[in-house]
Amino acid sequence: MTSPTVVAAVGADLMAEFFTPADVERLRAAARALGGDFARADALADIEDLRGARVVVTSWGAPPFDAGLLDGMPRLRLVAHTGASVKAFVTDELFDRGIGVTQAGLAMARPVAEVSLTFTLALLHRVVEMDHALHTTGGWYDPAVGPQHQILGAPIAVIGASRTGRAYLQLVHALGARVLLVDPTVTSAEAARLGAEKADLDDALRRARIVALHAPTVPETHHLIGARELALMPDGAGLVNTARSWLVDGAALEAELRGRRISAALDVFDSEPLEAGSALRALPNVLLTPHRAAGTVEGRLDQGRIVADEVEAFAAGRPLRHRITRDRLAVMG
Known part of the structure; x- marks a missing residue:
């Protein structure tokens, strides 16, 4: 086979999750339009000759696109990522050479927001503690689990007006929550248009019954939530994190959760997979999922559709439509 013009460095299983047969055909048609063929491999290293590659479709585990790699792809003009964050492999070298970068993060916002909403409702209604008690004790209802709350009228802090943050905000606002938005890039007027009240972090932490994290992973947000911030949360409040563990001091959170003063629902962890011996696994006030918030059938196919749209364009x-610039990359999660 001659050097392909469109290369998908995506494992076979993920390829089937992301791309319908029709979208695979769109990738093939784009390759033909660019004067060559389409090829899929588990990794770029599995394709012997990449000199003709004009487009590379990436997935998780992509290698850094540094000078050494790019020298072997002199005709490359587009990297299209099936996920959201491209920080792990996009380098300045790509931008310096005028190579475009795009990604499918928009498709991940809704499913992650829905999981954040699921977590929110579970914590408000004490589902986590009651489920744990029924599984592990012979008892029935224990008032010690704390009061249950509905989302209608509940003060909920959204930390970060990212795409996912806005999708989550829309959902909880529609259900009648009183939303506090923490984001230095958003004005009070814009927050009001979104159905929220702009607040600073400390004020939001003191007032909120649920704190939902949706901020980007930039230096300013590293351990944004530490021991001091957790102590500001009211007794019985809950922390929802479907964004990045980067945002939270894990040791401080574990210590606070051990005291059972607050609860948490987490989809992201400092070490993944989460260690078998992690204390988080045994705590009755913690809901855990294995970094799968974006993993819906529909969301995965939307990711593939966006990539096929971009390659076709x-x-x-x-x-x-989803180009990532150097400046935008600097503030992405």
């Missing part, structure tokens, strides 16, 4: 000479 590139082959036709149209603008990319």
Whole structure:
């Protein structure tokens, strides 16, 4: 086979999750429009000759696109990522060489927001503690689990007006929550248009019954929530994190949760997979999922559709809708 023009460095199982047969055919058609063929491999290293590659479709585990790699792909003009964050492999070298970068993060916002909403309702209604008690004791209802609350009228802090943060905000606002939005880039007027009250972090932590994290992983947000911040949360409040563990001091959170003053629902961890001996696994006030918030059937197919749209647009000479610039990369999660 001659050097392909469109390469999907995506494992076979993920390829089937992301791309319908029709979208695979769109990738093939784009390759033909660019004067060559389409090829899929588990990794770029599995393709012997990449000199003709114009487009590379990536997935998790992609290698850094540094000078050494790019020298072997002199015709490369687009990297299209099936996920959201591209920080792990996108380098300045790509931008310096004028190579476009795009990604499918928009498709992940809704499913992650839905999981955040699920977590929110579970913590408000004490589902986690009651489920744990019924599984592990011979008892029935124990008032010690604390009061249950409905979302209607509940003060909920949204930390970060990212795409996912806004999708979550829309959901909880529609259910009648009183939303406090913490984001230095959002004005009070814009927060009001979103159905929220702009607040600073400390004020929001003191007032909120649920704190939902949706901030980006930039230096300023590292351990944004530490021991001091957790102590500000009211007794019985809950922390929801479907964003990045980067945002939370894990040791401080574990210590606070051991005291059972607050609860938490987590989809992301400092070490993944979560260690078998992690104390979080045994705590009755913690809901855990294995970093799968975006893993819906529909969301995965939307990710593939976006990538196929972008590759198709590139082959036709149209603008990319989800382009990542150097400046945007600097503030991405």
